[in-house]
Amino acid sequence: MFPELSQDFIGADSLFQHASEPATEVCALDAQQLEILRLASCSRPDKFPLVAETEIDWPEALRGTDEENSAAIGALRGFLLNGLRVALRDRKDVSEAQLEDFTQEALLRILNRLDQFEGRSKFTTWAYAIALNTAFAELRRKRWQDVSLETLLADGAQLGDPDIMPDAAFGRDEDRNRLVAALRRAIQQRLTDKQRAAIIGELREMPFDQIVQLLGTNRNAAYKLLHDARRALKNHLAAEGISALDIRTAFAL
């Protein structure tokens, strides 16, 4: 039997570093302690273990010998699974089996990018961020999987049409209507088909990952596509004499 964990275990007073401090290099726990951590995290599904997440030099432990490495992976897995349970507990559409799958996928991503951890936050916070990114990406993909690229492109082609973006969209508000007309011209003249499609996706609150998938690209390239589109629109408006201040004033932004 393993001992019951308590706040006194491995020096509880120093367990949680102040967030402004860089992650510290602490000697890795031995395999038995790591195994205890693993069991602790697995046996407390609704709460976080009382032991520290920062006490371990995680990258070192995860790169360690087989015995140390497997215990560290087990411990990290427990933290990630519990973290995802906390973050997604209000989602009725997420099963325990899915949480397990997300955790497993996230673990692989984390292990593959250990070199990218710069120690500017706690290791576990960094790992949680990756786990959440993994889980949400998968959940969003399933929600929007029936939308096609053809639909987005077809709707995007109409984006600069006066019937879709009417000049009088804002009634008698001349400033706003003038800006909308200029914006429509910019959409017609400055954007590519894919950029218009991406904007339509954004307007419909389609998950960005889904837009990325439909466009057949990756998240960074799609972000650049949209960023270039926004810059082109902004520059076009500026060329027509409409400044950022004009926009903010007209729309009370």
Added chain:
Amino acid sequence: MKPLTPQQIEGIVRMVNQTRDREFNCSECLQHVSEFAERQLAGLPLDDILKRVEHHFTLCPECREEFLALEKILRERE
């Protein structure tokens, strides 16, 4: 396709208005979001890099959603 609503048009205007020449993409945001979350939670000031993370959230609802979930975990852990 139905005509855009004033809210949707305003959405485009907001996107354009918030555009900066240099922005973080989602990967860059993910690389720094853990530090951003810890400092936010501790009420500490943000440097220029972390301000870019904050700006990215105004344009990317997905990254903002993931940040809010991370914040939830960190609050629970406190």
